[in-house]
Amino acid sequence: MSSAVLSVKNISKHFGGIKAVQDVSFDVAEGEVLGLIGPNGSGKSTLFNCVLGQYSPTNGSVEINGHDVTGLPPSKLNKEGVARTFQQLSVFPNMTVLENVILAGQEHQGTMLSRLFGPSDAGLTEAAKQMIEFFRLSHLIDELAGSLSYGQQKLLDAAMAFMGGPRLVLLDEPAGGVNLTMLGNLKEHLIAYNKTHNTTFVVIEHNMEFVMSLCTRIIVLAEGQIIAEGTPDEIRNNQQVIDAYLGG
Ligand SMILES: Nc1ncnc2c1ncn2[C@@H]1O[C@H](COP(=O)(O)OP(=O)(O)O)[C@@H](O)[C@H]1O
Ligand SMILES: [Mg+2]
Structure with a gap:
């Protein structure tokens, strides 16, 4: 174990x-x-998709809290406390911020039926409002998600992933396309969430400054294989990493 x-x-x-x-x-x-x-x-998103049950791996296994979950569908993994954000935004542009977050809460509960037939908010409005407040989006709560800036939509995407109190969140390029101000914002909120909830994160990210200041440990993939692993400082100074990636 x-x-x-x-x-x-x-x-x-x-x-x-x-x-x-x-x-x-x-x-x-x-x-x-x-x-x-x-x-x-280099295989980062594919690895996420194997962990999250989108793909079944050709070989190998995935364990969550010591339980083999290899190939379990995403809905089952939600119940194990696993959530994700996508490389592409997954917010619904024609729904408000609040509606998006409530919907995410319903999906984490796996209540597709209640989504179709149940009470309109399934009792999630209060939790959704708190999550929106945590990500400092309260002033936009009734705006259509599509009218938010890209950075704000990325924050919303994160807020949606955290509904349902996941133990593990996989974030695929959360900082991609986000401007400098919102970047600091996003990092601050992710760190605050990690500290207050002790939630575990795995973060794919190209923005080196972002990833090196957010993460305590870094794994480097190249051509589908791990070529280095270590603290941000160790990775910054690893010649193989510089050659394969950072130097380019
Ligand atoms: N569904 C798929 N079908 C075929 N090839 C794929 C598929 N998904 C990813 N690949 C290939 O697998 C490799 C790794 O891709 P990916 O995991 O998206 O890399 P990264 O996220 O690190 O940019 C690439 O060569 C990509 O073209
Ligand atoms: Mg990718």
Whole structure:
């Protein structure tokens, strides 16, 4: 038994002849903020999709809190306390901020039926308002999500992922396309959420300053394999990483 929240064990994922992920293993401890970096096409999103049940891995297994969850669908993983944000925004532009967050809460509860037939907010309005307040979006609560700036939508996306109190959140490029001011904002809120809830994060991110100041440990992928692992300082000074990625 490991005490890891997430254990990735010898995961490989092949698409025909493409070896997108090759024999990747790592553990993530409770409350840890782990960064996952690497060049475009190095297998980061594919690895997330294997962990999250979007893809079933060609080889290997995934454990959450010591339970084998390999290939479980995303809805089941939600019940295990796992949530994600997508590389592409997943907010509904024609719904208000509040409606988006309530809907996310319903999806985390897996209550598709109540979404269709049940009470309009399933008792989630209060929790949604608190989450919106946590991300300092209260002044926009009744605005259509599509009218928010891109950075604000990324914050909203994070607020939606945190509905339902996940133990583990996988964030795929949360900072992508976000301006400098909102970036500081986003990082501050993620760190605050991690500190107050001891939620475990795995973060894919290209913005090095963001990832190095947010994460306590970083794993570097190249061509589907782990080429380095360490603290932000160790990664910054790792010659193999500089050659494969940072130098480019
Ligand atoms: N659904 C898919 N079908 C075929 N090839 C894929 C699929 N998803 C990803 N790939 C390939 O797998 C490799 C890794 O992609 P990806 O995981 O998206 O990388 P990253 O997120 O690090 O940019 C790439 O060569 C990509 O083209
Ligand atoms: Mg990706």
